[in-house]
Amino acid sequence: MKYWKYMIFAVCVLVAISLPKFLGVYPLQMLNIIFIYMALAVSWDMLLRSGQMSLGVAGFCGIGGYTTVLCTINLGLNPLVSILIGALLAGLIALLVGYAVLHLRLLYFAIVTLAVTEIFRILVRNFDITGGPEGIILPNAIFKGDAAGTYWLMLAIAVFTIILSWVFQKTRIHFALTSTANDEIVAASSGLNIFKYLVIVFVITSAIQGMVGGAYAQIYGFVTPESSFSVNFVLLPVTMVLLGGSNSTWGPVIGAVLLSVIAEALKLVIPYGHLLVYGIIMIVAILWLPGGIYGIFKKIGAKAHN
Amino acid sequence: MINSIVNKFRQRNFVLGFVAVLVIFVLLGIYKPYVLIEGIQRSSLYALIALPMALLLGVVGIINLAHGDFMMLGAYFAYFMNVQLGMDPLVAVVPALIVFFIFGMISYYITFKHVIGAPELNQLLLGFGLSLVLGQAVNIIATNQPRKLSLDYVSSSMKIGDFQFGTYEFIYVAAAILVLVGLQLFLKKTRTGQAALAVGQNPRGAKVVGININWIYLIVFAISVAIIGAIGPIFGTRNTIFPEVGLAYTLKSFALIAVAGIGSLTGVLWVSLILGLSECLVLSSLEYAKWSDIIFFALIIGVIMYRSHQRQVK
Numbered sequence: 001m002k003y004w005k006y007m008i009f010a011v012c013v014l015v016a017i018s019l020p021k022f023l024g025v026y027p028l029q030m031l032n033i034i035f036i037y038m039a040l041a042v043s044w045d046m047l048l049r050s051g052q053m054s055l056g057v058a059g060f061c062g063i064g065g066y067t068t069v070l071c072t073i074n075l076g077l078n079p080l081v082s083i084l085i086g087a088l089l090a091g092l093i094a095l096l097v098g099y100a101v102l103h104l105r106l107l108y109f110a111i112v113t114l115a116v117t118e119i120f121r122i123l124v125r126n127f128d129i130t131g132g133p134e135g136i137i138l139p140n141a142i143f144k145g146d147a148a149g150t151y152w153l154m155l156a157i158a159v160f161t162i163i164l165s166w167v168f169q170k171t172r173i174h175f176a177l178t179s180t181a182n183d184e185i186v187a188a189s190s191g192l193n194i195f196k197y198l199v200i201v202f203v204i205t206s207a208i209q210g211m212v213g214g215a216y217a218q219i220y221g222f223v224t225p226e227s228s229f230s231v232n233f234v235l236l237p238v239t240m241v242l243l244g245g246s247n248s249t250w251g252p253v254i255g256a257v258l259l260s261v262i263a264e265a266l267k268l269v270i271p272y273g274h275l276l277v278y279g280i281i282m283i284v285a286i287l288w289l290p291g292g293i294y295g296i297f298k299k300i301g302a303k304a305h306n
Numbered sequence: 307m308i309n310s311i312v313n314k315f316r317q318r319n320f321v322l323g324f325v326a327v328l329v330i331f332v333l334l335g336i337y338k339p340y341v342l343i344e345g346i347q348r349s350s351l352y353a354l355i356a357l358p359m360a361l362l363l364g365v366v367g368i369i370n371l372a373h374g375d376f377m378m379l380g381a382y383f384a385y386f387m388n389v390q391l392g393m394d395p396l397v398a399v400v401p402a403l404i405v406f407f408i409f410g411m412i413s414y415y416i417t418f419k420h421v422i423g424a425p426e427l428n429q430l431l432l433g434f435g436l437s438l439v440l441g442q443a444v445n446i447i448a449t450n451q452p453r454k455l456s457l458d459y460v461s462s463s464m465k466i467g468d469f470q471f472g473t474y475e476f477i478y479v480a481a482a483i484l485v486l487v488g489l490q491l492f493l494k495k496t497r498t499g500q501a502a503l504a505v506g507q508n509p510r511g512a513k514v515v516g517i518n519i520n521w522i523y524l525i526v527f528a529i530s531v532a533i534i535g536a537i538g539p540i541f542g543t544r545n546t547i548f549p550e551v552g553l554a555y556t557l558k559s560f561a562l563i564a565v566a567g568i569g570s571l572t573g574v575l576w577v578s579l580i581l582g583l584s585e586c587l588v589l590s591s592l593e594y595a596k597w598s599d600i601i602f603f604a605l606i607i608g609v610i611m612y613r614s615h616q617r618q619v620k
Binding site for chain 1: 369417420421425426427428430431432434435436437438439440441442443445446449450557560561564596597599600603604606607610611613
């Protein structure tokens, strides 16, 4: 029974692939949003496992979004190809930024990534090629706006991210970074090249965020400085990770599903200020729920095992 | 106090910096006098808001990402005091000090008390969450409609020759100097302040010599919140307030402190002077005004990268 986990995952994916046959447009849209934030949350958590916190998620999303839109409009590229180019560019920028600042820890790193976001926001707002404050509107959404097509695209990105994170948890880099998060000096003195690993993970996660941002821009068919670099792209994944449980693949997944559903319901109950609940969830999760919901499951599982 | 100032002038770097600042002032004053005046006022506001955070972060090492939101609360406090009771916002500074001292204590007890000594990440995320809660709570109670008090005295101005400028904003300069001197006196002269410095240097050592470190954290946090809460009314006299107004200032304050070097209170003044003056200089040209925001972010990234480079070289 070693492979039951993979079996369950495969069955879930198959069910997810077949869902457009049964569901209407609204549930599919809802699932799209869940997948977008799921991919962001998992990728954010991948970097968090090394003890580093990036607040640049929105920045890389925005970079990816603008790149894909510019590629489709100016170069006439296929949307899917341009999404990949957006991901590559986000990765490249992450490489440069990471090379410069990953010697720094925590707060400084977080602030620099935030500053990079803001700089790109100001750049796209002030240049003519990026459409200034109004942004750019695509003539056509991806797949001509077909709900099933966009759903499969987002599903593919989310599943790709989950598998990546899963595989990543079994690699040498993951163990190196976990030991870094626990005690950096010990890790460094056992001969680990922490800096190299940090840069690798930062580049990979940023590329994923660029890809998600690109897909987002292609699905909704527009980019603007405010919506593409929206603070929600940082806020929601962070809350999802904290609620679901950090340092795991399934924690962020659980968090993304739960919080997206809660958010959709809350928007009806408290139309203005539903973010209040997110803030409370964050505080509660940090103070009293360190392992998140997944942590609770794990504890129960461990008890049952014993 | 005077001795320490005299001593500063004996250091070569300080004198060089001081002379450079004077030269920049004179040059700017001749080139564009209003940029100089505006720049000084703007940078005082930055310094004023950053100082309480410098106390909290620099002395006892607590990162409070909800810093700007406490200021926003203070501004709303003054606004409603003015609308409901007709109290002048500048008078509201006194009740704000008391109210926010208590509020700071309560929020410390509920939240930050539990993450002292925990990984820094928890403090960051907790501050992030608290900031969200405060901002959104105001959003629900007072809606996100921008509000502004209309006061006569804020538009007072002065004329020298044919050059006219606003004088009210010099209150920021006065307040910044007052807060700086007050904090320095608190840290150097009072027992609690000295104990706070000791706790900042080595919490365990401070505990060993019999300092009640929980009390120190509580007091310093409450003082920081009280000051920033009392700055709110001053901020609100001249600026439009809305629930997210504090966020930008949290970031600016943190960046100023990081650039000045964590732990240095006077450094914050100098750095905000650089930031305020250069922002005003860029804002004063029509063509490039839209780029003024980028100066700040370039400054943070530049300085932080320089620090990172230094660390690598070491």
